[in-house]
Amino acid sequence: MESADTVKYGKEEEEVAPAREDEDTGAQVAPIVKLEKVAVTTGEEDEDVLLDLKAKLYRFDKDASQWKERGVGVVKFLKHKETKKVRLVMRQSKTLKICANHLLLPTMTVQEHPGNEKSCLWHAKDFADGELKDELFCIRFQSLENCKSFMETFQEIAESQKTKEENKDAAATAGLLEKLTVEEKESEVKTGEKGTDKKPEPQRADAEKKTESDAST
Numbered sequence: 001m002e003s004a005d006t007v008k009y010g011k012e013e014e015e016v017a018p019a020r021e022d023e024d025t026g027a028q029v030a031p032i033v034k035l036e037k038v039a040v041t042t043g044e045e046d047e048d049v050l051l052d053l054k055a056k057l058y059r060f061d062k063d064a065s066q067w068k069e070r071g072v073g074v075v076k077f078l079k080h081k082e083t084k085k086v087r088l089v090m091r092q093s094k095t096l097k098i099c100a101n102h103l104l105l106p107t108m109t110v111q112e113h114p115g116n117e118k119s120c121l122w123h124a125k126d127f128a129d130g131e132l133k134d135e136l137f138c139i140r141f142q143s144l145e146n147c148k149s150f151m152e153t154f155q156e157i158a159e160s161q162k163t164k165e166e167n168k169d170a171a172a173t174a175g176l177l178e179k180l181t182v183e184e185k186e187s188e189v190k191t192g193e194k195g196t197d198k199k200p201e202p203q204r205a206d207a208e209k210k211t212e213s214d215a216s217t
Contacts, residue, residue, distance in 0.1 A: 047078035050086065051153045053146050057090055057099055060136040067138060070099040070128075075139060077104070077153060086157045088124070100137065102126045106162030110154040113138060118147045122154070 057070040071092035079086045090100040102124040113119035119140040126135040141147040 044076075044078055044089070046082070047080050047087075050077040050079055050157070051149065052076045053141060053150060054093075055090070055142075055146070055150075056140045058138040058140070060138070070137075071097065073099070075100070075150070077157060086161065088154075098128045100124075100126060101128045102135075104154065104157045104161060106158055108154075108158050110151050112147075112151070113140075116140065118142070118144055120147060120151050 052074050054073070055075050056072045057075070058067045059070050060066075061068045071090070073091045073093040075088065075090040077086055078089055086104045088100060088102055088104060089098065091098055108122060108124065110120050110122040113121055119138055121136065121138050123134065123136055125132045126137075127133075139150070141150065
């Protein structure tokens with residue numbers, strides 16, 4: 001049987017123990033390794049995100065005649081702030097490895113996958129592996145709404161790029177016509193100057209003949 005002193009001593013220990021845990025010893029522990037912040041460059045700093053959606057990407061393997069998974073991640077449409085060109089970029093969610101990277105061109109189209117309404121298909125010259133390759137892509141989304149949003153944005157961008165190309169061609173044609181007009185005017189001016197130089201020649205010839213006649217007389 002415990003005595004009153006033993007119980008009292010035990011209570012004192014319980015009261016004192018927390019105080020010992022909170023006691024500041026004044027010791028300072030320095031970190032073994034000092035970590036510094038490292039700036040990570042993704043290559044997307046000069047681009048604005050037009051759309052980003054989670055999806056799973058596939059590419060068609062011609063040699064094996066089957067679809068092969070490229071990765072699960074976020075697909076983005078990125079518009080360059082200066083050139084205004086738009087590209088499609090997709091990275092794998094865990095490794096951040098690029099599994100799709102290509103420009104959206106005016107000639108490109110996207111269509112719904114005949115066997116899955118949440119998926120769509122398109123052709124592109126892709127640069128994900130460091131070299132241009134003709135690829136047939138299939139992308140599958142978590143919802144029908146995301147798939148429609150992707151397809152609509154895809155087509156809008158392609159149409160806008162087509163308009164830019166047409167405007168660019170029109171500007172180039174106008175510049176060429178203007179250049180030809182200026183060259184024609186310069187040619188007319190030069191022709192007029194040459195004609196002015198030739199006018200005194202008959203008078204000079206007549207004067208020479210008159211001088212010869214006087215000398216013979």
